[in-house]
Amino acid sequence: MCNTIRSILKENTKLINKKIFVNGWVKHIRSNKLQKFVIINDGSTIRNLQIIVKNENRKLNRGTFLKVKGKIVLSKGKKQNIELLAKDIIIYGLFKEKDFQKTILQPKKHSFKKLRQQSYLRFRTNFFSSIMRVRHNVSYLIHKYFHKSGFYNIQTPIITNYDTEGHSNLFKVTTLNLKKINDLKSDFFGENAFLTVSGQLHGESAALGLGKIYTFGPAFRAENSNTPRHLAEFWMVEPEVAFFNLKNNMYLAEHFIKYIIKKIRKISYDDLLFLDKDNKIFNNINLILNKEFKRITYSKAMKILIKNGYQIKWGEDLKSEHEKFLVENYLNSPIIIFDYPIDLKPFYMRINKDKKTVSAMDIIFPQVGEIIGGSQREERQKILLSQIKYFKLKSKDLEWYINTRKFGTVPHSGFGLGFDRLIQFITNMKNIREVIPFPRSPQNIYT
């Protein structure tokens, strides 16, 4: 079996004099009269392996894929402990030097935008392969956390007939001819079909049967926002728990996010160190781990903001300048704002005793703002119906959802985490398009 560079560097000097195979592509070459020094990488780690090549006349251009058979020896260089003394080399399709110059693999400063334009090659850059390994590890930790905590992973539908969040911009799904005037009845589903904006309503029904569930899937917004924080297609994690109130929900969210961030610091240490150009990544991580998230009601937050000179009234939504002030200046920790005015949140959140606010919560992080949004759900059928009326929604469309309160009902809560935003926070990337393999945004679907 072939060794990965990760495993070779892990075993390190234990492999001295061992014969091995290794695969990879050429990152860098230099030569002297006696030999070539070929640096290769295989994507398994940010670190490279140096190959010593003697008596080789074929071209070993940068970017070219190789299979190398050889012996691990102690390195005379200062940068590495071990290197591979090549015996046989298989060279796969040669990468022409003039083509290499055209690509983002050419080792010089490329703009993030240019890297995205060759998104199919980004995986071979140090920067993006690091982000992808971090992304994988976070994804795995999410599954692990929930599995160990007794949650069941549920695949909620991608194609739905309902707009969960209300007045979102939805993508339609159709098999009709867009250049004709159509009758919806002849469409594939015979009615309006949209790409989901959230798996929550379906997730609730699953939690009422299985107790604790989570979703991990794509969600979509057809917003015409070309911002560094928005994607038309993104991935969401949505846990939902029966017999759970807002307080339990806040506890779960904090515990969960701290687990992920604590573990990723360890598992992805090499990649995070490489990405940490501004010395911010580990600072950000410590900001999350060393503080208890401060809980504060929306009303209290308003009072503080008004007292500190902000022009804002109760009932208005917090803007990022307000969040920034609260998190970075006033409270100096991640915060959980809860009990929001009814009109700021969707219909399904539980009405509080004051009849003005709902049991909603948002977790606000430094740098990135809202990272988690959740709530206790309205489990009382009568109040849910009056909320549906208040928000001018059609109860016919929500019949099945209302039935989950009619056929037995119980308090339950959950939250949504924007997976890509979490990766953006952990890797300290300015633009969210740097953390997803093939970003989708208005007018942009090249690869």
Place this chain on the structure above:
Amino acid sequence: MCNTIRSILKENTKLINKKIFVNGWVKHIRSNKLQKFVIINDGSTIRNLQIIVKNENRKLNRGTFLKVKGKIVLSKGKKQNIELLAKDIIIYGLFKEKDFQKTILQPKKHSFKKLRQQSYLRFRTNFFSSIMRVRHNVSYLIHKYFHKSGFYNIQTPIITNYDTEGHSNLFKVTTLNLKKINDLKSDFFGENAFLTVSGQLHGESAALGLGKIYTFGPAFRAENSNTPRHLAEFWMVEPEVAFFNLKNNMYLAEHFIKYIIKKIRKISYDDLLFLDKDNKIFNNINLILNKEFKRITYSKAMKILIKNGYQIKWGEDLKSEHEKFLVENYLNSPIIIFDYPIDLKPFYMRINKDKKTVSAMDIIFPQVGEIIGGSQREERQKILLSQIKYFKLKSKDLEWYINTRKFGTVPHSGFGLGFDRLIQFITNMKNIREVIPFPRSPQNIYT
């Protein structure tokens, strides 16, 4: 903290005389003059907990959610070792008996179709909650297998502008008004956008950078097939590995699927036992685990079929009767058929030396037929271009994909597993709609 029924039954008699909380809903009640025997379930396991309730005048209707505080005692019944002697009970929204009668929770024989019609309540049935727990465990095992084997999980795009498999029926994604004649330029992406049928092409470019990757996400087919084996929306697992030929690919696929099936037998034993009404589930599992998958070329399979009287010619696709004969009668094991005629497979598969076949492989299981399809990919740019021409595809649309062969190239391979079909095989369900929470099929999108 509250105990799940799964954890209570696991600790069992160790909990005798311990005071605990438990949540759940009423599955069954019987009473005598002295007390009520209330059977509850909480979704954490197929097994139930019996609650002994004394001095309780309130209604504890079936389906109603309860929180119970009490003490674990030895049971006098024969069906269980322990039971909970209730001290306090919180009753959440009462489930009216006349409503209960209308639902699939009423304990009598319901057709699978009726269960699907109340899909939002299916999670509370023994049958479906078992399937969902198995589904979760298989999903977790898939992540675990690949993670431990050094694969990175990649989210390939759901919205794409290309039909990977060729001549598939695609869902369009649009923000245009379907009842008007539209100009595509004013659509969200400014061009045709479809729901993905496979993440493979994108997955390949990721594997060329990261070495070993896998995807786990939804895929879509707008086929008008109302069959027990088709879903319009389904979940796919697609590993892809650089420096990998077809032989390596077959080895990985067999090793992977056997790992999953071996582990799920253990982890989900209770649920599988419950689902195993016809004594087939564990037989099927053993059929997979006890046999080495027999490898056979398409051409050899043809010879065998023709010799055994089947009316079929080289170049034609195998039908399920042919697969059944080979798997269940002739070879009596799961089989891997490889080296298919060029015309039966998509453009991206690697042409063999005979110039008539491609390095494709399909794994055929008893009962369900094809469970995995994969191939070595055509890594030679020239041959890829001639294949694109042969299949009458537009090379302009595939420019970025062709570039992954221009900018360095290497042999690589991968396969696709229909996740829902695997669950269908493991749980021995006749209809695939029984194994996914909210199935999507033509003219059907109620919940």
